[in-house]
Amino acid sequence: MKYNPDDCRKKTAVDSFSREIFYNPPLAGSLQEAGLIALLNRTYEVYECIPEQAVSFLEDELGIPAAVILRVIRDHGMCTMRKKPQYVIRLCMGQVCGRRNMALILQSILEVLGIGHEGGIDPEKTYSSADGKFRVEPTGCVGACGKSPVITVNDELYTSVTPERVRKLILLLI
Numbered sequence: 652m653k654y655n656p657d658d659c660r661k662k663t664a665v666d667s668f669s670r671e672i673f674y675n676p677p678l679a680g681s682l683q684e685a686g687l688i689a690l691l692n693r694t695y696e697v698y699e700c701i702p703e704q705a706v707s708f709l710e711d712e713l714g715i716p717a718a719v720i721l722r723v724i725r726d727h728g729m730c731t732m733r734k735k736p737q738y739v740i741r742l743c744m745g746q747v748c749g750r751r752n753m754a755l756i757l758q759s760i761l762e763v764l765g766i767g768h769e770g771g772i773d774p775e776k777t778y779s780s781a782d783g784k785f786r787v788e789p790t791g792c793v794g795a796c797g798k799s800p801v802i803t804v805n806d807e808l809y810t811s812v813t814p815e816r817v818r819k820l821i822l823l824l825i
């Protein structure tokens with residue numbers, strides 16, 4: 652079934668309840684988590700899992716990091732996790748690498764994978780290819796600052812990367 656963000660966004664009492672919580676900063680973190688759980692439950696009712704796109708949507712819409720959303724999914728054992736990608740590409744966003752062309756490197760990755768970025772490129776965000784084969788996400792310093800910028804592909808380290816080098820690397824994986 653094709654994922655439709657409206658299924659977890661509109662026309663539900665759950666949604667208005669959750670929005671009220673999320674856009675009301677004085678409310679406690681536990682209430683925010685309750686709102687997130689309500690949205691995830693609604694999504695699960697429709698899809699019988701939490702699709703990758705739903706995690707990205709909730710991350711964009713609510714400004715909650717994907718890692719937090721995934722932790723809530725896991726902690727509440729509510730459903731199947733998102734489909735495991737074959738390749739996880741991590742962009743080092745540590746103090747050194749984060750200042751070195753990471754937006755251009757990410758842009759190169761997204762273009763070669765055909766991942767849209769209408770709202771602009773955001774190296775702090777997680778992206779996935781439409782077929783779920785690739786996930787691109789930020790990571791902290793991986794301890795190779797002397798050879799920055801660096802990325803990892805399934806935990807294999809690639810140092811001194813450039814947009815062109817990354818493009819060639821990914822073409823070999825598609």
Ligand code: FES
Binds near residue numbers: 743745791793797
């Ligand atoms: S900041 Fe990237 S390896 Fe340290």
